[in-house]
Each structure stands twice: as structure tokens, then as C-alpha cells.
Amino acid sequence: YEEDGLNVNTYTETKEMSESFNQLFGRMKTIDDSRQEFVSNVSHELKTPLTSMKVLADSINAMEDAPVELYKEFMEDITNEIERENKIITDLLSLVKMDKSAADLNISSININEMLELILKRLRSIAEKQNIELVLETFRPVTAEIDEVKLTLAITNLVENAIKYNRENGWVHVTLNADYQYFYVKVEDSGIGIPEDSLEHIYERFYRVDKSHSREIGGTGLGLAITRNAVLMHRGAIKAYSTEGEGTIFTVRIPLNYIA
């Protein structure tokens, strides 16, 4: 019986081990699948501008005695595609930086009011071009331990989106508040809004509600993925509320003191 007991134990252990191996392999497969999907998405996004450039260059090569203006127009289109390619690569590099562990944060004590003022100052000219009123309201002075570069990028993406997906003569309100534990940044816009069934997908890499519209206004679909990663690295939280045709609110909550 003892021998049998031993066998039973060994059998159970082996079974448990193989079950946890299966779980592990399952997890690895999921990671591998999502990596493959990411690589295939990246390749697709990078190839699109290249394909357009090839078509444009071929057309130029085939042109005979075309007016100079036409050449110029085609060259301008090529320049736009190069800029787009550049934006995708820049966003991808930012995303890779934000995909690391929290240990990679460069934490220092930062005046958040000043940080937000600077972000809005940089975006003011884009907002003016679209006749959008950009307002910052701060309820108290806030100093927090954060990675300034990463959170600046995160908030910049939100305000940029609020401007991009807005309407002519619209507005963007950014507010800063804090309690004893967290500070809160709210970015509210009078824009086109996000359909309810899209809300859960907006943080996915390359996800865009309206691909052609977003591409037209220069979106890569990576901005919110970058923002979310930066917020999570700070052990913060991000939420979105939206009504189609009325506008969107993003709220970001970040601990005042960095928790390693």
C-alpha cells in the first residue's frame, strides 16, 4: 500500500506539475500571439505610407512633360507620407519606453501646475488654428513625485486628442485638483465624442474609432496606449466618459508620492 501511496502522490504531483506547465504554456502562447499580432499591425501601419510613396514616385516617373505644379503636388504628397511614417516610428519608440517596468521611471519632485501650463502653452497654436478655446483651471498648487517626461507625454496626448477630435469653435478644459493622496487631471472637450462600444478599445495599440478620419487628422492609434502605460507605471488610473456628438472627458489620477 505504501508503494501504492507513493505512486499516487507522484502521480498527483506530476499531474499538478503538468497542469501548471500547461497554464504557463497557455500564458506564453497568449503573450506570443499578442506579440505576433503587434508585429503584424506594426508592419501593416509602416507599409501603408510606403505603398503610397511608391505609387506617387511611380506616377512621377511615368509623367512626361507634366506641368511643374503637378510634380510639386506629388512631391508634397510624398513629404506628407514621410511625415506620417516618421510619426508612427516616433510613437512606437515612445510606446516601447512606456512598456518597461516602473523601475525605469525617472522620479523627481515636480510642480504639476507649471507642468500643465507648459503643456498647454505648447499646444496653444494648434488649438488656435482650429478656433478652439484652450483653458487651464487649477484649484490648488500641486507638487508630486513623478517622471516629468513620461507624464508630460501622457497628458499632451490627451489634450492633443481633445483638440483633434473637436469641432470648429469648440473648447477644451483642463483642470487640476488634489487631495491628500492623489492629484487629478481632467481633460474635457466639446468634440465628436466616442461611441459607447468603442470606449473599451481606445487604449488598444493602433485602435482608431474612424480609421480614415483619424488618419486624415494624423492619428496613429498609439497615443492612448502610450498615455495609459505612463499612467499605470505611476500606479495611477485613467478613465474616459463620452457622449457622441457632445464631447469626451478623460480623468487621470496619480499618487502624489511615488510608491516604488
Ligand code: ADP
Ligand atoms: P490617434 O493617434 O488615432 O488619435 P489614440 O490612441 O490617441 O490614437 O486614440 C485612439 C482613438 O480614440 C482615436 O483614433 C479616436 O478615434 C478616439 N479618441 C481619442 N480621444 C478622443 C477624444 N477626445 N474625442 C473623440 N475621440 C477620441
